[in-house]
Structure formats: structure tokens, C-alpha cells
Amino acid sequence: MELRQEEQLFRSGIAALQAGNASEARANFQAAVDANVATARSWLGMALACLSQSDIPGAEEALDQVLKAEPHNLRALIMKGDILQGRSENQAASAHFGLALRLSAALTDMPAPLKADIDRIAARQQELMHLFKEHLYESLAAAHYKRAGASQRFNDSLDMLLGRLERPDPGLTFPQAPHIYFLPNVPYHTFYPEHELPWLKELEAHTDVIEAELQALLLNEAEKFSPYIHSGIDRPQQGVTELLDSRDWTSAYLWEDGRPNADNMAMCPQTTELLSALPLTLIEGFAPSVLFSKLDAGARIEPHTGMLNTRLICHLPLVVPPDCALRVGDETRQTQRGVAWAFDDSVNHEAWNNSDADRVILLFDVWRPDVNAQEQHFIKALLEGVSTYR
Numbered sequence: 001m002e003l004r005q006e007e008q009l010f011r012s013g014i015a016a017l018q019a020g021n022a023s024e025a026r027a028n029f030q031a032a033v034d035a036n037v038a039t040a041r042s043w044l045g046m047a048l049a050c051l052s053q054s055d056i057p058g059a060e061e062a063l064d065q066v067l068k069a070e071p072h073n074l075r076a077l078i079m080k081g082d083i084l085q086g087r088s089e090n091q092a093a094s095a096h097f098g099l100a101l102r103l104s105a106a107l108t109d110m111p112a113p114l115k116a117d118i119d120r121i122a123a124r125q126q127e128l129m130h131l132f133k134e135h136l137y138e139s140l141a142a143a144h145y146k147r148a149g150a151s152q153r154f155n156d157s158l159d160m161l162l163g164r165l166e167r168p169d170p171g172l173t174f175p176q177a178p179h180i181y182f183l184p185n186v187p188y189h190t191f192y193p194e195h196e197l198p199w200l201k202e203l204e205a206h207t208d209v210i211e212a213e214l215q216a217l218l219l220n221e222a223e224k225f226s227p228y229i230h231s232g233i234d235r236p237q238q239g240v241t242e243l244l245d246s247r248d249w250t251s252a253y254l255w256e257d258g259r260p261n262a263d264n265m266a267m268c269p270q271t272t273e274l275l276s277a278l279p280l281t282l283i284e285g286f287a288p289s290v291l292f293s294k295l296d297a298g299a300r301i302e303p304h305t306g307m308l309n310t311r312l313i314c315h316l317p318l319v320v321p322p323d324c325a326l327r328v329g330d331e332t333r334q335t336q337r338g339v340a341w342a343f344d345d346s347v348n349h350e351a352w353n354n355s356d357a358d359r360v361i362l363l364f365d366v367w368r369p370d371v372n373a374q375e376q377h378f379i380k381a382l383l384e385g386v387s388t389y390r
Contacts (some may be wrong), residue, residue, distance in 0.1 A: 139385030285387025306345035321355035
């Protein structure tokens with residue numbers, strides 16, 4: 001019944017659009033929304049109707065619904081990219097256009113109007129890449145970067161980011177595969193050797209103190225825990241995850257993408273002081289992220305990779321029921337309260353809580369010890385340039 005109702009409303013809406021009656025078309029698509037039968041195609045029709053009425057916010061809201069249901073919808077990616085470009089949000093527009101172009105490359109045949117749009121955004125993508133390169137070079141120049149004075153692997157990483165050099169293929173089952181920035185010739189570890197991170201033991205010694213502050217946060221400010229993976233629609237979703245906007249995996253931040261959370265810090269002063277003394281990856285707009293991460297009973301974090309291979313993700317388990325673990329590459333470790341570790345999250349990894357109680361850890365990111373100070377300085381400038389590019 002619902003499918004028939006949505007089909008009828010969709011057909012009526014499309015017919016109205018073809019007849020030039022955007023108001024009637026929008027009314028039909030809205031009826032599908034109100035009846036809770038709207039699918040991605042109805043939301044796409046709504047976006048077209050809104051654009052016909054010059055209602056850009058309405059069109060964008062509808063496109064976000066399409067991309068939430070179908071992250072690889074070519075038409076929605078192109079339309080959302082156009083809207084973002086119209087607001088001069090070049091980085092976000094480029095992300096949507098880039099994904100649309102990668103998806104279209106696999107198509108052997110496409111309608112002429114879609115082909116015309118693909119050709120158009122391909123040309124625009126070249127223009128955006130030129131602007132992006134100029135912006136990054138300005139950011140690096142402000143950090144006194146000169147190619148001759150930088151390490152070879154940083155220069156190679158810059159060429160890879162700008163598409164002038166391909167990432168090497170190490171032939172591993174679980175290679176380093178960060179989805180934003182890759183520094184070549186970084187030693188391969190799944191879990192990083194603890195003897196190279198002497199501060200881990202000192203952190204472990206403060207487990208009781210940190211957990212006490214966590215418990216106060218849980219008791220008084222439970223609403224501060226929000227979904228770890230959320231549908232930020234300014235970037236296209238590269239894949240579908242069951243944990244998107246889910247309460248199964250939630251977090252309370254002390255720092256989030258480099259931004260301090262003053263309220264949470266005030267409730268966790270000793271944890272804040274301890275973490276401030278560590279080699280956190282201070283990259284504005286990117287890092288660090290320091291948080292209490294709660295994985296609900298029976299929940300699983302799907303296999304994934306992180307943004308960078310120049311950092312380590314560190315865990316200090318605080319509340320640990322039985323049968324909780326983390327797999328990084330081909331190595332799996334059982335989670336134990338007060339036993340910290342650091343791992344390379346650019347390697348495919350997953351975690352699970354097979355118990356009947358919640359698991360909570362302190363999670364944060366630090367520079368890899370094998371990335372030297374000059375490289376850290378240039379990487380910081382480069383990634384802050386990526387973050388500020390619009």
C-alpha cells in the first residue's frame with residue numbers, strides 16, 4: 001500500500017514538474033513526506049520543485065534526505081555540489097563533485113543530460129583544484145616551507161595530496177589507507193610499541209582519577225554524550241554505516257577536532273591537565289579529539305580507517321565489561337581496564353562489545369614519534385590549509 005501511494009504521488013509530482021507547475025509538484029512530494037512514504041526519488045523530486053521556486057534552502061534540505069538514504073545518488077551529489085559552489089563553499093562542493101565523478105567513471109552508458117552535467121562538473125573540478133593548490137601553497141609559505149629544505153617524504157605527501165603522485169601499493173592485506181592525508185615511508189605498526197611511548201604507563205596510573213571524573217560526567221551530564229558518527233551533510237558520505245546517528249556509539253568531548261569544550265573540561269580538570277601534557281596533534285579544524293567514548297552493550301564498530309597516518313589513536317579503558325576487543329589489521333587485543341594502547345587508525349580496524357553492559361574508554365590522538373618536528377610543523381600547516389579552504 002505504501003509503495004503504491006508513494007508511486008502515485010511521485011508520478012503526479014513529476015507530471016506537474018514537466019507541466020511547469022512547481023507548486024503542484026511540491027504539494028505531491030510533500031504529501032508523500034507527510035504520509036511517511038517518501039523515498040529518495042520523492043525527496044529528489046522535492047528538491048527539483050524547490051529549485052523551480054528558487055527555494056535553495058528547501059532544495060538543500062531535500063537533497064540531504066536523498067544522500068542520507070542513497071549516499072551515491074549521482075543526481076543529488078551534483079545538485080548539492082552546485083548549491084555549495086553557489087555559496088562559495090569550494091571544498092565541500094569539490095568533495096561532492098569528486099565523488100560524483102568517481103562514481104560516473106564506472107558507468108558505460110548514461111543519459112545525455114547526465115553526461116552534460118558530468119562534463120560540466122569535471123571542468124569545474126579542475127578549476128577548484130587549481131584554487132585548492134594555490135590556497136595550500138599560501139598556507140605552506142606562511143609556515144616557511146621550501147621544497148628543498150623539507151624531507152623527501154613530506155614533499156612526496158604533498159604531491160600525493162595534489163594528485164601529482166600515486167600512493168605506493170605495499171601489497172599488504174591491511175595497508176595504511178588514510179582517507180585524507182598519507183605520509184609515505186612511515187614504519188608499519190598495528191599497535192604501536194609501548195616502549196616508545198613512555199607516558200602511557202603514567203597515564204595508566206591515573207585510571208582511577210580519570211574514571212571518577214567520567215562517572216561525574218555520566219551522572220550529571222549524560223546528555224553530553226552524542227553520536228560519534230553523525231550525518232554532517234557538508235561532506236558526502238563515502239559509505240553507509242549502521243552507526244550513523246546511532247546512540248550505540250556516543251562520545252563526550254574535551255577537545256573535538258581541535259576545539260576545546262570548556263564545559264566538559266571544567267568537569268574533568270585532572271583529565272584535562274594530564275592530556276594537555278601529552279604530544280597531542282594540535283591541528284586546528286582537525287585535531288586533537290579527546291573524548292570519553294561509550295560503546296553500548298552488544299554494539300559493534302564496523303571496520304574502517306581514519307584520516308591520517310601521522311598520528312596514533314590512544315585508548316585508556318575505564319569501564320570494561322567482559323568480551324570487549326579491538327582489531328587493528330590482523331592483530332586483535334582484548335580490552336582491559338587501565339591497560340592503555342596506541343594504534344595506527346589508518347590501518348583497517350574495528351571494535352566490539354559483546355557483553356550486556358556499556359564499555360567506556362578515554363580516546364585521544366597524538367603525533368607518531370617517528371614524524372619529526374619539522375614534518376609536524378609542515379603537516380599542521382598543510383592540513384590547516386585543507387581545513388580553512390572554502
